[in-house]
Amino acid sequence: MPSKQEIFEKIKTSLVDALGVDEDEVKPEATLVGDLGAESIDFLDIVFRLEKAFNIKVPRGELFPEDILTNPDYVKDGKVTPEGLVQLRKRMPFANLDPFAANPNVKDFGNLLTVEDMVRYVVSKVGAS
Amino acid sequence: MRWIWIDKFIEFDSRKQAKAIKNISLAEEHLHDHFPGFPVMPNSLITEGLAQTGGLLVGEANNFEEKVILAKIPKAVFHFPAVPGDTLLYTATLLDLNDNGAMVSATSHVGDRLQAEMEIVFAHLADDGGRSRNLFEPKNFVFTMKLLGVFDVGRSSDGSKLKEPPGLAKMRDGEK
Numbered sequence: 001m002p003s004k005q006e007i008f009e010k011i012k013t014s015l016v017d018a019l020g021v022d023e024d025e026v027k028p029e030a031t032l033v034g035d036l037g038a039e040s041i042d043f044l045d046i047v048f049r050l051e052k053a054f055n056i057k058v059p060r061g062e063l064f065p066e067d068i069l070t071n072p073d074y075v076k077d078g079k080v081t082p083e084g085l086v087q088l089r090k091r092m093p094f095a096n097l098d099p100f101a102a103n104p105n106v107k108d109f110g111n112l113l114t115v116e117d118m119v120r121y122v123v124s125k126v127g128a129s
Numbered sequence: 130m131r132w133i134w135i136d137k138f139i140e141f142d143s144r145k146q147a148k149a150i151k152n153i154s155l156a157e158e159h160l161h162d163h164f165p166g167f168p169v170m171p172n173s174l175i176t177e178g179l180a181q182t183g184g185l186l187v188g189e190a191n192n193f194e195e196k197v198i199l200a201k202i203p204k205a206v207f208h209f210p211a212v213p214g215d216t217l218l219y220t221a222t223l224l225d226l227n228d229n230g231a232m233v234s235a236t237s238h239v240g241d242r243l244q245a246e247m248e249i250v251f252a253h254l255a256d257d258g259g260r261s262r263n264l265f266e267p268k269n270f271v272f273t274m275k276l277l278g279v280f281d282v283g284r285s286s287d288g289s290k291l292k293e294p295p296g297l298a299k300m301r302d303g304e305k
Contacts, residue, residue: 018203041200045250048225048232060228 001129007054007122011115014049018042028116036115050118056125063121064113065091069106080104094120133273134178135219138185141283143291146222147186149277151178155213169210175217175237175245176205183221183233185274187251189283190226192294200230200252207245215239221249229253 002010012026021036032038038046047058061067065088068074074084085101095117100109140148153160153170160168180199188197211217218238225232230252237245274280275293283291 044230045201045203
């Protein structure tokens with residue numbers, strides 16, 4: 001079983017390759033969109049790299065729950081509804097959604113995910129020592 | 130000008146790898162316009178040729194039921210310029226394929242020399258029910274693939290000879 005540090009290092013390599021950022025920019029607290037400049041199409045690239053690096057499958061919507069954020073049942077007036085937040089927490093137990101929940105503007109969601117969240121996501125898939 | 134940047138396929142292993150060639154001729158206008166007086170094949174068009182080789186590999190993997198678009202090129206390295214008289218051998222290898230798209234690694238060789246190498250990410254475009262449907266009709270791809278000889282050299286993933294995607298005959302009959 002890999003250590004958390006090994007998982008972080010592999011994620012760092014994936015993000016450096018996918019986003020063209022410097023290694024020292026990839027810190028645990030860095031957000032993918034705001035700090036590392038990821039755009040929507042980059043997430044597809046990142047998913048391929050994570051799948052290869054960890055030999056895992058990342059089902060559609062698991063890491064980036066676009067379906068919830070575009071579902072009119074869960075979004076009203078540009079904000080995620082309480083039911084939508086329940087769905088997000090269920091889908092993304094690896095992410096800290098509390099800051100987002102305080103003011104759940106859909107447009108701010110993209111800037112939520114951090115490198116540390118990704119480490120937790122991979123740990124949830126492969127375990128860690 | 131037709132937007133076809135490969136001349137023909139020489140190998141096509143479904144869901145694995147495709148090889149195509151592009152012969153560079155001094156008669157091609159763009160060679161003269163790129164760097165006047167120094168005719169080279171523009172790297173952007175080599176990229177396009179590699180993307181067409183890989184794009185058809187990705188499209189065929191799902192019988193052209195997905196609309197495949199070039200999404201991103203995370204890495205591209207060109208080692209030397211390709212010049213008139215060169216035959217570029219394009220090799221596209223499918224690294225990963227899922228519901229959302231595909232990752233392909235692609236190389237261009239002149240003889241044994243590695244001329245260019247890149248990674249290409251393709252995305253499957255969601256069906257908007259409108260304009261994209263017309264742009265991505267399977268018959269357009271199949272027509273191009275026939276022209277490029279894919280069905281002459283192609284092998285499906287079980288090793289048998291590659292056949293035209295099912296439904297094409299129906300589509301053709303429907304047009305009559």
